Amino acid sequence: MKFSPVFASAAALVAASLASAQSTCNEWSPCFREGYCDSDAMFCLWGLCDPAKSFNSTSCWQPEGCVSQTTTFDSSSDLVFIRSYPGNPNANPFLSIFEPDNASVANGALQLQMNYAAAQNKGFGATVDAAHTIQYGKVTARVKTASVAPGVVSSFIIRNDQTGDEIDFEWVGKAPNEVQTNFYFNDILDYTQMVPYNLPSDTSKDFHDYTIDWTPDAINWLVDGTVIRTVRKQDTFDAASNTYKFPTSEARVAFSIWDGGNSGAQGTQEWAGYPTPWGNGVQYQMFVDTVDIQCNGNAGTTAPPTDGGSSEVPTEVPTDGGSGEPPVYSTNPGGQKCIPRY
Template identity: 40%
Template structure:
């Protein structure tokens, strides 16, 4: 069965309640795309994270951009686009943001203001095997989770996760199609992850996974050791995946008891970092993707996009081809990629006005029937929530939270302006219009606000209400 996500209400969500989706209960035709969070919609639901095995059909999800070698210096917001403005063109951005990244002293901070669900960055390109390396400092504190993972649309997963009370450990883990097995986890010991930058690397091939820290091998998993005699399958991550960086509240009130225990206890929303900076934060410096570049499948990237030809969702069902991977609007789907396309801009102003008036009237008549367009996650991360892991996690007491200062640059962090943020879901409208120009230096100590710097509109705030969970 699929693993559960953190269960929490989406406060402030719109009245549009997205339909749930599972492998046994697919999305309906009018909201055909099943998001990472197990809900149905159109638009962004059909892009990164769209699960073809739970959607209306395999073609409901938009094909995914193939792997590209990328060196991404995390010193500005220029390559980060808000999820409400991303239409699948991976050439225009490196990352899709949900939450509130900011720039501080030539690094990108993933932030988690009080009572929020944190921040998630997802790469716009996918990896079908290869190496990915990230240099960063984690956050800290009971209930605070920093993560660097690979996550596929059918929920194959390779993890680094960091519990904020255990700053001397990097937890490594893997999952096949979301199947929970907490015996898969192993720790790598290292120096204080909040005070120090470390280089974390995942080396992934069709035969094995290696986790490296600071140039030293910390763990190896052989595919041959993952054979499942019951299902007659290797429970080994094997499908194209996005790189995801996240900061999320494992200790948030309302989360499963096991999740809170694994996360080190309930989160303190009045901790020193919140009082001083306005948010918990993790500091990211660099991310590099190196593709596997196989000459024949699995692991190729010779085309422009990946898609699934069978609901089994294994590496032999992946097609590396040349299908389009962009949509015209947030009303489009994989089967109607031009739906909502803007009319010819060459029309005269009268025609444009008449068209707008007509659309506004139609919108007023049909508001109640419009599908959700922007998936929201209440957990702050799509990775496994450890909700059934009450005994095998860290379970550290919150009193173990380190009290020492971070290194010099973190100590002077000041909060971004989050006055207008709705920080209880991954659909936030925090930035004013003049915040669209991000600064790459930010050496004045005030983080530059990403928010909806690309102008997320009301359309980008349509999300599902209620609790999110996998059945």
């Protein structure tokens, strides 16, 4: 049967109505994230914004792509709080993701700190994401960890929050001389992939160079220029699912500090060490001296993304301090969850 133009128009209207009904955001606050809608980078940044529930298909910002660069954290502009981010990743290469903002640039280094949050009876840390994305490349970070007490977790990761692909270095406070390497595919939590490596000294006392060299065929982890682990894609093939369980998604480089010892999850606490010691004036800090990113694909541009809506300030902000737990929302007067558009 020949397709009728009249029927085609009706079908288009039905499709548009369905798309609007599925959206929970409006044109002034077009970007959806974890139950809330707004228009700035905290909600619209690629990887944080949920395109399926945003106002339309162009509401979420596009991925910025990779740019080879070295960040030495000599300038305060090297880090900006995400709600103040104007959208140019070349001017502001790193973003502090959570509020309160526990990340800063001082004394030529990126500093991530964790303070005690009495209301939650645990530490509230920090997460810093690269503004540019990456899909294959070599990333070297010069890091001094916060492994000075049990329960304190420091992380250097490449992760896509939407697909769950991840490659990481992690340090746990109960083992200050150890770094752990791991990778995940499609958010499958296979903890058997973790491999520890012992350094000759305390990782919280000195800076070391940690490198993730990620290609379409393999991942190499290096410490101070020495390869400590290699995973080849061909070795990750799972016959049952006919899938290579190897991270391939475009992602962001990130650093975080969080309280694993008081997380409330027994497995996490045993892994990190517990309880995390807290007392008057206690604070834990992780330092990143430099980050060198060498791209191998998905080249970026200098053009800032558009915001898809107004520049109004969000009324409510997701805050979890990089803990990996469900976010807690601030309680600004008048703040409301967004209302579905019907």
